[in-house]
Amino acid sequence: MNRHIERMFGCLAMSVVLALAAGMGTWWWIDRATVYERPRWEPASFEAIAEARAARAAAETWVVAVNPACAHCMAGMKALADTLAVAPGAPRLFALIVDTAARPRELSRSRSLSHPRLDGVFWDREGVWRARWGHRMYGEILRFDAAGDWIEVPRGG
Amino acid sequence: MIGLTSRFAALGRWSAKPHDPSHHPAPRLPWPLPFAPLLLIAGVITYGWWRAVHQQMAPVPGVPGDPGIAATIATLARLAGNALEAAFYVLSWRAFGHRIPFVRLYAWITLLSGADLFAFEMRQHFLDTRGAVPVAAAIVSGIGGLPGSWLPRAFHAAFASTGLLTFARIAFTARAQSLATGVALVRTLAFTGATWLLTHLALGFGYGLLQGRSVPGLP
Numbered sequence: 001m002n003r004h005i006e007r008m009f010g011c012l013a014m015s016v017v018l019a020l021a022a023g024m025g026t027w028w029w030i031d032r033a034t035v036y037e038r039p040r041w042e043p044a045s046f047e048a049i050a051e052a053r054a055a056r057a058a059a060e061t062w063v064v065a066v067n068p069a070c071a072h073c074m075a076g077m078k079a080l081a082d083t084l085a086v087a088p089g090a091p092r093l094f095a096l097i098v099d100t101a102a103r104p105r106e107l108s109r110s111r112s113l114s115h116p117r118l119d120g121v122f123w124d125r126e127g128v129w130r131a132r133w134g135h136r137m138y139g140e141i142l143r144f145d146a147a148g149d150w151i152e153v154p155r156g157g
Numbered sequence: 158m159i160g161l162t163s164r165f166a167a168l169g170r171w172s173a174k175p176h177d178p179s180h181h182p183a184p185r186l187p188w189p190l191p192f193a194p195l196l197l198i199a200g201v202i203t204y205g206w207w208r209a210v211h212q213q214m215a216p217v218p219g220v221p222g223d224p225g226i227a228a229t230i231a232t233l234a235r236l237a238g239n240a241l242e243a244a245f246y247v248l249s250w251r252a253f254g255h256r257i258p259f260v261r262l263y264a265w266i267t268l269l270s271g272a273d274l275f276a277f278e279m280r281q282h283f284l285d286t287r288g289a290v291p292v293a294a295a296i297v298s299g300i301g302g303l304p305g306s307w308l309p310r311a312f313h314a315a316f317a318s319t320g321l322l323t324f325a326r327i328a329f330t331a332r333a334q335s336l337a338t339g340v341a342l343v344r345t346l347a348f349t350g351a352t353w354l355l356t357h358l359a360l361g362f363g364y365g366l367l368q369g370r371s372v373p374g375l376p
Contacts, residue, residue, distance in 0.1 A: 003254075010252025013245050021355040024362035036370055065371075071222075136369035152372075 036134030041144035043120075045128055046096065049104060050113065050121035060091040060151065061144040065098050065129055065137075066112075073139030074112040080141070081117035091143075092119045098129045098138070186261045186337035189268050199264070202271040207232040209277055239266045245352070246334055255338035265333040269326045276322040297321045311368050315361035327353055 041061050062084075064077045077095060084090055095118055097104050104123055113121050129135050135142075143151040188195060211228035243263040250257050280302035283290040290302025300306055301317025308316065331346040338345070 006251040007254075008252075010248045010250065013248040014252065017245070017352060017355055021359040021362075024359045024366070028362035028365050031366055031369070130369075134370040136367060137371035140371045142372075 031134075034134065037132045039133045039135070039142055039144075039150040041142075041148040041150075043122065045126070046122035047103070047125050048120060049097070049123045050118075056092055056119065057088075058092045059089060059146055061094065061146070061148070062091045063094045063096050063142045063144065065096050065124075065135065065140050065142065067099050067138050068097065068104055068113075070138045076139045078112040078115055081112075081115040084117055086117065093117060094119055095121045096124055096129060096142075097121065098124045099127075100124075184337060184339035186258055186265075186333060188261055189265050189333075195264055195268070198271070199267050202267065202274055203232060203236065205274045205278070206235055206270070209274065209281070212281075235270070236267070239263060239270060242266055246330075246349075249348070250334065250338055253338070253340070255340065257334065257337040262333060262337065266330060269329050272322045272326040272329075273318060276318060276320060295320065299323060309361075309365065311364035312361035314364050315357050323353075 041063060062080075064073075064080065066073050066077050068074065081093060084093060095113055100123065103125070124130075145151055190198065207228050210231040211224050214224040214227050240263055243259055243266050246262060247257045247259045276298040279294060279298040280290050283294055283302060289304070290298070292303070295302045297320055299318040299320035299322070300308075300313065301319075306313050327349050328346060331342060331349040334340070334345040334349065335342045
């Protein structure tokens with residue numbers, strides 16, 4: 001192969017790595033500089049798609065962000081619901097269905113979403129979780145106090 | 158950039174005259190091992206990766222999917238990653254006017270991935286038996302075994318393999334390039350180290366973007 005073409009390919013390979021790192025870094029920096037709302041649990045912001053059971057008094061509300069297409073996070077939520085005690089003082093547990101364009105149907109067939117330990121299932125129709133709160137990981141557990149204020153869990157980033 | 162690469166190539170080269178192999182025999186990358194042991198050890202390392210991933214993907218109740226297939230895909234992806242790494246170094250050194258035989262460098266990189274596997278298995282051993290990785294073991298096997306560090310979570314995950322074994326792998330990868338090109342080890346080490354740093358930074362940025370403001374795991 002022509003030496004100049006070889007050099008060009010070599011420079012291209014190095015440029016791709018440099019551009020990848022620079023591009024990802026810029027994108028990450030822009031994302032970190034974006035100011036998102038502090039999460040707040042207000043059921044009115046979401047659409048209830050499964051009747052909430054009788055309101056229980058609890059010091060905390062735990063909301064698990066799930067997507068029905070993510071089998072792993074649905075299983076994780078079920079495991080959490082299995083584990084959580086129902087003793088007084090145990091947190092209320094809600095499922096928040098995120099990143100679903102159409103209203104989720106056939107929920108009664110889903111074992112995870114009809115778990116008896118769940119205090120309710122909500123649909124994030126407006127994309128609050130992703131767009132306004134800046135959250136992105138399915139299966140994460142958001143903790144709120146009795147007033148609906150977010151309890152921040154320091155996890156180093 | 159081509160002009161810069163020419164100047165970089167001339168620095169530390171064995172031969173006084175670039176592109177003139179008549180003065181010295183052209184540097185040549187040897188196979189890391191004779192062929193039969195090479196295949197055997199590469200097979201053992203590849204199986205080791207498959208087994209490691211398979212153990213990580215223990216079936217989760219309610220989640221469909223065969224861990225065997227997932228482990229096979231992950232292992233093939235790792236082999237492809239080794240090939241990509243070898244191709245990157247081959248192409249990059251061509252920009253500097255050097256030729257590295259791709260298959261031989263691929264064999265080196267595949268064997269050296271055994272160091273990563275050993276580090277991974279060491280971390281898992283301590284996590285399974287003690288529930289935590291001692292600091293001394295983390296220094297050898299990588300910071301990923303520690304519960305956290307001063308790094309943000311995404312970067313702690315991206316740089317999980319940072320430890321003495323990884324540094325040894327980087328040094329031997331640089332050594333292979335030095336043998337193949339005749340360029341001084343310090344330069345190939347700088348190039349390999351910079352590549353490792355940049356790719357892992359990109360990985361950290363990617364993890365950070367995937368995470369967003371989420372706080373994964375149980376509180």
